[in-house]
Amino acid sequence: MRRLFATLGLVWALFASTIVDANPQAPSLQSTSAPAGQLPAAHPLNTADAEAWLDGFMPAELARGEIAGAVVVVVKDGQVMLEKGYGTSDVATGAPVDPKRTGFRPGSVSKLFTWTAVMQLVEQGKLSLDADVNSYLDFKIPPRGGKPITLRNCMTHTPGFEEAVKDLIDAHPRDTSLGNWLKRWTPTRVFDAGTTPAYSNYCAALSGYIVARVSGEPFDAYVDQHILKPLDMNNSSFAVPMPKRILDTMSKGYQDATKRAQPFEIVVASPAGNLAATGEDMAHFMIAHLQNGKYGNTQILKPETAQMMHNTTTRLMPPLNGIELGMMVSDLNGHRIIGHGGDTAFFHSGLYLFINDNVGLFVSVNSAGVKGAGSLRGMLVSGFADRYFPAPNTDGKVDAATAAEHARMVSGSYISARGGFSNFLALMGVVGQLKVVTNPDGTVSFPLIPKPSGEPIHYREIAPFVWRDIAGHERFGAMVKGGKVVRVSSDTVAGIAVYDRAPWYLDAAWLIPATVTGFVVVLLTALGWPVLALVRRSYGARLALVGKRARAYRLVRLGAVAAVAGAGALIGMFSIITGDGGFEWLGNNNWALLLVELIVLIGSVGGLVAALYNLFAVLTGKSSWIAKLWAAALSVSFLMLAWFAWAGGLLTFTTNY
Structure with missing residues (x-):
């Protein structure tokens, strides 16, 4: 799953660099030969x-x-x-x-x-x-x-x-x-x-x-x-x-x-x-x-x-x-x-x-x-x-207490208004969310446009809910409604793109860690299935489960294998997209996208159904507390995978994007 998110991040970078079409205003190249505070x-x-x-x-x-x-x-x-x-x-x-x-x-x-x-x-x-x-x-x-x-x-x-x-x-x-x-x-x-x-x-x-x-x-x-x-x-x-x-x-x-x-x-x-x-x-x-x-x-x-x-x-x-x-x-x-x-x-x-x-x-x-x-x-x-065309800096100032409060209000995750919403490109809106953070020095970082070194730019508040790059020209601003920051953007892109506060159910700050954790549980279940089977075989033992309990045991592990296959299919598809002509290949092979979405559906939604059936079988049967705990963990884990698949537009079965 970590490989999947790394691949998605690369795709998002490619997607953005290819179609953002903005006018980045990077740190100034203004001469530093003049005395401090004096304009060249x-x-x-x-x-x-x-x-x-x-x-x-x-x-x-x-x-x-x-x-x-x-x-x-x-x-x-x-x-x-x-x-x-x-x-x-x-x-x-x-x-x-x-x-x-x-x-x-x-x-x-x-x-x-x-x-x-x-x-x-x-x-x-x-x-x-x-x-x-x-x-x-x-x-x-x-x-x-x-x-x-x-x-x-x-x-x-x-x-x-x-x-x-x-x-x-x-x-x-x-x-x-x-x-x-x-x-x-x-x-x-x-x-x-x-x-x-x-x-x-x-x-x-x-x-x-x-x-x-x-x-x-x-x-x-x-x-x-x-x-x-x-x-x-x-x-x-x-x-x-x-x-x-x-x-x-x-x-x-x-x-x-x-x-x-x-x-x-x-x-x-x-x-x-x-x-x-x-x-x-x-x-x-x-x-x-x-x-x-x-x-x-x-x-x-x-x-x-x-x-x-x-x-x-x-x-x-x-x-x-x-x-x-x-x-x-x-x-x-x-x-x-x-x-x-x-x-x-x-x-x-x-x-x-x-x-x-x-x-x-x-x-x-x-x-x-x-x-x-x-x-x-x-x-x-x-x-x-x-x-x-040099000009003096005439920015205003905001007192420290107000700046700290505004930094707290603006911090969080934001989704680009420019993106896919009805198809798998919605996944980019999840993994590519803009995260505004407060720095120890009281500034905020808005990492839409990093420094050439890749480091995020620090912005200091110069007017209520308006910040400027401490080493350059770029301004970053927030829209406030009902006492809450609902939208942010920067001078670079404000005319063509804004970022809306991510609703709680799409907030990558918890959704991605929860999905990764859930995938680890599912992966361990998938890997453990053949390992335990080999151990039993070496000792000549049989599976100690029968009837509904045995069926549930096998179904949830089949779901885990399907979920791992779905992650692998996603990694494969996005790896292709990041290569030369990748989007062109995908556009000419609709079956590939539909196949990936089918595998994801089986592994996430199908796995969730199997996990809930398994949880019911474990709770209504004579099972150890460890089995009950793992069955509950599997249900929550598959719920997170299904949630992520839904949020990322992977269950739409459309070839338009």
Whole structure:
């Protein structure tokens, strides 16, 4: 069972790094050469200084994280100020990264193009941000709480959907139709629309499908004609399959620089993340948004439309960062920063618009890396802001007694609003719970984003129920209702994901230890069965039980064997998922998931029935107190296994996830 939880933890890390798509703001790279408490002077933002700084930062971070290559682009005042490649685009050949020609996969940065397309049709009067999306579809999204889903909900990640992962990214998709992917399964709506930030690839893909239906053009063709070509993004595409001219320029993707190159990732839900683009092409897109829709002599959005995208804030966890119309807010040092992060399995990117400073920063790396590529992009934007846009710290203070009380109130386990709820991905919500803890120094740790070293960050309270990283920018906040903390989040993700207090029956703080203990009891029972049989055989003895008591003895031990087999099947399935192409394999082999769930059902629920029958037989027969105690322990243990299987969505028998 310990192996199972370790495997689940690895899967959760992979799942999160692949689809979180946040903008981590790691500890500041601000210079420490100034005297304590004194703010370093801003450096001039010009090509020479930026290149010198990046040349000191990027190679070291690529080496530390074992990342093969990266591209960084800086734009300022409507011009490309700096574009540079680092490392290699192909480890085998040693080909360097060329910012003008090497293609990268920006992942969910692609959504900014989808939202731009939506806003083009909004300004033409063909779409409304507040109409029921069903009015634009050829299939129906079921209602929840009497509220429909709108494009505004999609752009602010508040449609209330659970996560949809199956066939999202696939190197060898059986069906590349966006419409078919959307219609095969509508994820369950687990929150009322507009109430809860829960990042939704499905809703982004749905928005792109609406663009295609309303415009009468396939989504990739629409973006090509109305965004890419007008912006001279000639080395970029959303097409599925990707054109050969684009594939020929693509960087390879890597788990890390020591591993073999991975197959080209196809995002079947194309509007959610299938863009391939060079660094220079992304510069053109940044310039257009920084100039309110204008690039050169081309206007892809009216100024008022662009400003609406950039200045319509949804903030459901104030005072933490929120989200504009499709653009995440990542403000630093008092400067407004909007943009988007993006992750596939192997490429990790970030686009940041210092919207009031007319400056844009784009970074993309071609490897997941051994230290987590997300920390690199977070450190990059944080260091960039501290170097060129420093600002004094004006945080307030909270008295020690209040801070201690608030730390006590916020401590506990929380479940991500972004995740699976109606299928086996609910298991990630159990084992991947966020645990907020109080530290001896009065700070709290919110381990959503650890330090590059892997250590949790310590946060000190700066205002009621608002904490800040003691060594960086990141804030963490709590929502209080009825005198209790019910929800937490951080600046990094507050616009797209929150964490709700785990109800007692799902709280991993007791559920996981209890499940592990129960499994140990069941495992000892399964192992002891053949051992005791061999001992009896060596002495020529027979089982001293007969009738109902003998049947119960054998049934509960068969249940124990089935439970151990169920744990083994889970370990096997999740071990496959953590490997290259694991989710793709599972998506193509529905029988494997159903078989695992069947074995788990027999081992947990079937074992519980057998254990209760055995307990009844022991208590109503002539049995020793040891037998009665063990029978009771077995019943409680199987109850915990069945509880865990139910909580983890392992008894749903669905192949949708």
